[in-house]
Amino acid sequence: MPSIPEQILLNGRITTLSDDGGVPGEVSALAIRGGVIIAAGSDEEIRALADDSTEVVDLDGRRVIPGLIDSHVHFVRAGLTWNDELRWEDVYELxxxxxxxxxxxxxQPKGTWIRVIGGWDEKQFQDGGLGPTKEDLDRVAPDHPVYVQMQYAWVQLNTLAMETLGINDELVAGLTVGTFDRDEDGELTGRGSGRMLMPWFYKQLPVPTFEEQVASTAAVSREFARLGMTGCIDGGGYNTGPDVYGPIYEAWRRGELATRVRLYQHPSAPGMEDEEIAGYSRYLEPGFGDDILRMSGIGEVILYKSHDGIAEPGDTSPEAMDHHEKLLAPLAAKRWSVQIHAHQREYIDRLLDLWERIDKEHSIKDLRWTLVHAEPVAKEHIERLKALGAGLMLQSLLRLNGEKAISIWGAERVAESPVMRALFDAEVPVGLGSDAMRVASYNPFTSLQWFLTGLTVSGTPTLSEENLLSREEALRGYTVGSAWCTFEEDVRGRLVPGYQADLAVLSKDYMTIPVEEIHTITSELTLLGGRTVWSSGAVA
Incomplete structure (x- = not known):
């Protein structure tokens, strides 16, 4: 007989994602005690467990899903400046x-910076052409320096921002990174392009205080909760290293995080790989932390010169892969999980060769090593992945970058980037996510919609029909699939007895609404271990 629940949820359409025949895939009610689900069933069954002390929540027929877990997102980096940025992910008109x-x-006071730093694409603006110009920004904010970044492709400044940063002919001539556009008269337009130009800009912009960064980190966690996310796996990212984790640690100590965060750390810059990875391995322990914040592994960058892109192969030479082995073998020996960013087929091939070699010396079969992005993963890789106990962290990157990928790889290859149906049928562990905040939207329902349709933001098909997921498959990937990556698939990602009571009561029914509306879903009520971390006020 279950204990008396502290809370029961009744009258819902609750997707449990149960793999246990004793719990149906959909129930109407849940019972929660001590932050854990203790029963799932009908209203009558769950009501019978309660007494006068039990809180009763009427779901009023709403869809409930397990709390979403983004398998690869740059949460820590975003938290440093979240409150100082405007977000355009869900804006569709310039x-x-x-x-x-x-x-x-x-x-804002005159003279303060206004920033939009990634997460969107110019193609999403139906009236936008190539995005805002210097003149557009001058018109709406003449008394504020404005910085607008589109993914890692380009930055647009207004006149005051150019003056504040000293962007002139002399400075531009001396820069060794990026390029700056000029108009037909040869004058600078305020637009600069090139991935490596972005870090230069970041160093010029004002940095929030430590307390502002703590508050900002807490704020982004609440925003995740608003969208039904109760967890994420942070992948480090450019411009992050050992010195950026203070704010998230402090938000954690203060109990201000509204989502569970799992940390992967990587070197901060080219040339720092040997020193910093050795330092992480020496001074940190895999699994250190608690149910809210936990150190989970190393990655996504291992060796910067091998860090590739859709259009940019990295260094996969024998010398580079020997350097990888020098970095990775000690991690395997100390039982670390590893995730590695890989967009190019050759890099994936060389990594699997290396992992197999390392595995003979130090088994990685139970370490949950994963490939991140991994669009070129093919059917011939499947048995190799399974033999290594390895998995994949796949994102909806082609939603914004599908046309680019088609122009480089061709439509036929993109249609199988990756071979999603073969991966799911072979039961290769797959965690789904976004890769936000710079190159993609953090909205999980935007990502879920892409996994169902394969359409870019401007309507171009990418994945073939065969490689599109069902709604339940995509949901599993965004919940229990991501939980697998951090050894938590037995406690997170399902709404069944014994699992943490992490869930989202949705504004619209994910399982039934038209697929083109999925990106508009939000959470009306988000519970983290049974505790309310977001409420719109719609659920009593």
């Missing part, structure tokens, strides 16, 4: 985007 800048200009 005029609306510009109005957000105009509103910020009205509400």
């Amino acid at each position: 005029s609306t985007a510009l109005s957000t800048i105009a509103e910020a200009a009205r509400n």
